[in-house]
Each structure stands twice: as C-alpha cells, then as structure tokens.
Amino acid sequence: MLLIGFLLFLTTAIIFFTIPGFLILVMDRSRLNFWECNLLGTSLGFVIFSLVGYLLMIINMKILIWPIFLGSDFYLLWRNRKPKLSLPTLSKTHLTILTVTLLLGIIGQLLVITPSGWTVNGDLLFWSSHAHDASWHIALMNQMQKGWPLMNPAISGERVVNYHFFSDIAPSYFNQFFKFSSLDLYFRYFPFLYAVLFGSLAYLVGRKLTDNFWGGFWSLIFADFGGSAGFILTLMRNHTLGGEDIFWSSQPQSTIGNPPQITALILLLAFLYLFILYLKKKSKTLFWSLFLIGSSLIAFKVYAGIAVLGSLAIVGVWQIIRERKFDLILLFISSTVLSSVLYFPNSSGSTGFLIFQPWWYVRTMVVSPDKLGKIDWEYRRQTYIADGNWKRVLQLEIQAFLIFFFGNLWTRTIGLLQQPKHMLIIFKDYFSLLMLSIILISFLFPMLFLQKGVASNTSQFFQYYLLLMGVVAAIALIKLGKIIKSVPLKIALGTLLILLSLPTQLGLLMQFYCETASCAYVRPAFTKIDSTELQALNYLKENTPEKAVILSPPFNQYLNLHQQTPPVWGWSDTNYIGAFGDRATYLSDREQVDIMGYNYQGRKDLQDKIFQEKDPLTFVNEVNQTGANYLYIPKPQLPAVDMALTPFTKVFENSEIEIWRIR
Secondary structure, eight states, X not given: OHHHXXXXXXXXXXXXXXXXXXXXXXXXXXXXXXXXXXXXHHHHHHHHHHXXXXXXXXXXXXXXXXXXXXXXXXXHXXXXXXXXXXXXXXXXXXXXXHHHHHHHHHHHHHTTXXXXXXXXXXXXXXXXTHHHHHHHHHHHHHHHTTOSSOBOTTSTTOBOOSOOOGGGHHXXXXXXXXXXXXXXXXXXXXXXXXXXXXXXXXXXXXHHHXXXXXXXXXXXXXXXXXXXXXXXXXXXXXXXXXOTTTTSOOOGGGGGGOHHHHHHHHHHHHHHHHHXXXXXXXXXXXXXXXXHHHXXXXXXXXXXXXXXXXXXXXXXXXXXXXHOOOHHHHHHHHHHHHHHHHHGGGOSSGGGGEEEOTTHHHHHXXXXXXXXXXXXXXXXXXXXXXXXXXXXXXXXXXHHHHHHHHHHHGGGGGGGGGHHHHHHHGGGOHHXXXXXXXXXXXXXHHHHEEESSSGGGXXXXXXXXXXXXXXXXXXXXXXXXXXXXXXXXXXXXXXXXXXHHSHHHHHHHHHHHBSSTTOOSBOOOSEEEOHHHHHHHHHHHHHSOTTOEEEOOOOOTTOOOOOSSOBHHHHOOOOHHHHHSOOEESSOOHHHHHHTTOOXXXXXXXXXXXXXOOOHHHHHHHHHHHTOSEEEEEGGGOOXXXXXXXXXXXXXXXXXXXXXXXX
16 A cells, blocks of 8 residues: 555656646756756746645635646646657666665665654654654644644644745645645655655756766765764764764755755755756746745745855846846845745744854854763863963864864865865856855854754754765865876775765664664664554544644653653653644644744743642633643643543543543
C-alpha cells in the first residue's frame, strides 16, 4: 500500500507541480535540456501551486484547485505541442557516479525522518524532535482545511501571525483533496521530493558555473554530505562521531525535517540557476519565474527572503551605476512588493522579534557545555578586560571567531582559495555579486541579531551561507584540478575531502539510531502516542464540533513516568492534540507560541492555576474563563480538584485519557 500511495503521490506532484512549471519554461526557448526543465519546472510549479492555493484559501474557493491546474496543464500542452528538448550529455561513467551519489544523498536525508510517524503494534512512534515539529505542521495543515482566516491551533481564537506557513499549503491540499495521509506526506512523500530537488539542483548549479561535470559533483557532495568539524571534539571527548552543531549551525541537508527551511534552500538554488540563465538571455519568462520565486521566498522562510531580496537590491543598484539599466532593480522592486503583500498581512509587530546581540553565537559557542565548554576562556577574557589588557582580549576574540568560522565551514574552507582572484571580477559579474551578497548577508545577519523566543533560530541563516560556500568550494576544486596534473593526487585529495566531510553526518545517523557509542543497541523511539491515546484523539476528531476548543494540562518537565519511550505529553510541550485530534487547544506548544509573539502570559498563568486548584467552584469558574469546550486529561496529570464535584460531564475514558465536556 505504501508503494501504491507513493506512486500516486508522484503522479499527483507531476500533474500539479512539474507539468505547469515544465511547460512554462519550455515556452522560453532558452535551450534548457529535459532534466533542467523538469527540476526547475517542479520548483517553479511548487511555488505557483502554493501561491494559487493561498489565494483560493483566502477566498474560500479551494475546490477550484482542480480545474485551474488541470485546465492550465491542457492549455500549456496545447501551446507546446512539439517542445524541442535535448537530453544532457553524460558519459555512462559520469551518469553512474551522479546516480549513485544522488541516491546516497537522498537515502541519507530520508533516514533521519522517515522512521518517525509509523504505527508499530498500534503505537505511533517518533524519533528526534519530530513529534514536536510534525505536530505543529500537521495541526497547521488541519487548520488550513477549515477556511480563512488561518487560526492558530496552539492558542485558540488567535490568527496565525509571524510565521512562514507556505511550505504547509501544498501538503494541506494533498491531504484534503487527494486523501494522502498527513503522516506519509510529512515524513515520507514530500521529504523524498525535497531530497531529490535539493541534491539535483545543487548539482545543476555547480555544473553550470564550472561547465564541468565534476563541478556539479562536488557541489552535490558539499550539499548532501558536507559536515562541520564538530566530530573532532566528540572523538576527543567520548570517542564518538557527532557534533554537527557544536559551532551552532546545523548542516543544510539535515534540515529535511524542517519544511520551511528545506523548501527555502531548494528555491534558493532554483533562483540562482534561473538568474544565471536570465543574465544570458533576458526573456520575460525567466524574469517572471525569478519574480515568483524571489517574492514568495519570504512566505516560505523569512530569512531566505531577507537574504535574496537584500542581495537583489545590491545587484540592482550596481547595474544602474555600471550600465544605466534597470531590469534587475525592477525585479527587486516587484519582488519586494509581492513579498510585502504576502508577509505583512500575516505579521504583527515583527520588528520586535529581532534582538541586537552581536557576537552571541561566538561567545556562547565558547562557554556552552554542549559546545566547546571552555568557561575558563570567558573568565580570562573578563579578567583581561578588567585589567585593560585589550591585546589579550582581541587575541581571545579572534581565536574564538576562527574556531567558529572554520569549524562550520570545515572542508568547504577550500572555497576560500579562489576568492582573492574572484574578488577582482566580482563587480563585473552580476551573478557573482548576487551570490557573494547572499553569502555575506547570511553570515553577518545572525552575527548581529537574535530572534525573540528561541534566540538561536537565526542560526538558520548560516545554512544558506554553508550551502553557497559549498558551491564556491566546488568551483575552487575545479580550478585547483587544472593546476594539479597528477591524477592519483587528484583522487587522493577528493577522497580525503569526502572522508573529512562525512563524520558529522554519520554521527547524526548514529545519534538517531544508536543507544550506545558503539551502536551495539538500536535506540528506541524518543516518544510515542500509544494506541490507547490514539483512541481518545480519534474521539475528539469524530465526536466534537469542528470549532471546539480543548483545554489540556500544561507540560510538566519534572513528570517522571519511568518509561523507556514516554508518551508525547510527558516528553515535550507539543500541539499533538491539534495534529491528531484536529482541534484547537486553549494553549499548548508554548515555545512556538512565544516565537510567534503572542502575549500568552495570562493564559499560561490561568492554565497552570486550573490544574492546581482544589476548590470545585473556583475550578469551574477558572475553566469557564478559558472559553474551552472540552477538557482532555492524561490520567497522570488529572487536576487537583475532585472532578466528580464539578458540573462537567465525562464523555470518554480509557486507561490513559479522560475527556470531559464543559458546560
């Protein structure tokens, strides 16, 4: 059944993503080959589907998604009855190398997400942070199916604000109209599509910039397998591989479980490739394709939109100064206008989310126990400051920065070899200026600003920087290969780079699957929703009004259930009721609510007080203040009050859960 579902998903994705984008690009006559049209077309089609789906959601006419895209497919097929497309010219050896590398990259990414979301012996199991992330995204997908405005499933009665939800639009439509399982869509189907596009587009960009197969190969290697130097520290500390984010930044390929981020990385690569084509042939089709992707990036991931729009502004202004031409600044202005239309209606007080805190990542990397853990460095720095020994202060700061910089880059550092010469021509080449600007913005922005709620969220900027530095490293390797004449030396250098790149990613898999450092024992699931609780969640979904609000106990981090795999409510604060019970909660997933900027302190205090209250009358009055319709209570978290003394009605009970209707 899974295979049949997967094939149906691919067919649906081809109809609604690939064919529209493919045929739009074929109209351009830019001599793209078959695979370029497929990969770029799928990325463009995904953006168009999301934009159209968003508009239909606003006007509550989502059913029109069928005739709009099927009609567009037939129209575009009629317009392009005889497309002239060539196949890429690759030798059998190159094709084999590319296919194997792509497959390994896809498998490596899927291994850290597809095991979650399976039902084993009736229990729904999750590894890593997937129970939290999937609960939020699936709950959001459910809310999208209930019409506009889009309401927040984690804090009842509030609209979704300050969140980039475009990556959830297509999965929501696929779940609602095509009846694909939300779990399969989140953990298996869309991750496969993302992994294919991510690796393939990284190859295409590297190949295009170097006009060399190996340039594409190395761009793919750095994108799919590049890691940090964190494994050196974990080997020294406990003889294990790992340490992917010891220098704060996760690697681009490990974002497969973060739909907004992985889609932003894919669209960034597609944008760069189309920009290369546009500079060679300034056609209307390419301009509008760049406009659609560039302007929608902010709705997929705000950070990506900032990096691309900021860089477009720089390139557009320089084109005016250098050539007195205005097409690139027009692309920036038009993209910014649509970005504003997409972003600001769904934002609230966004400027308050950024905190000016320069050097925070470097400083915390040094002192945090899970990073370098060198608290003595900080003591020395403060002592030198007190003594006015600024030379020593500067020495420590430079040392820490270099560890941060090269620790994150690791093997991609080889890209710096060709920068001095490259800088001489940077202002003659608009693409190079664009790429350099994105790299600098992606690196400097988080070095200056943090995000309110979860400060380290701005570290996701670094992933754009690392991805593009991987492309730069691929270019440098091709240039280096022209200098090195010895074939055995080239092979040795390439093998060494691959071996040094892999350890942190291998460590990520070991962390995911292995309970011990030797990996002798398979790690159990991090958390679960067992079969008994799934019955309760199913009751909510089938027997309560669609707009019912659920009041549940606050997460108790000190609750020790003495279970190897704890239930999700005893593991972390998540919105699993919104995801699997399909009902909004009074307050849950406080971290996500905090990130989005809601003033939820009053709700938090009331929720905490309710479950500690012993007086029945006071309890009833406080519950009624929430406006909730049902109490959903795991039995280890029953309130202090005797529920039998309240006027509420128990409508469901099993060995795990009680559900009470509030009157």
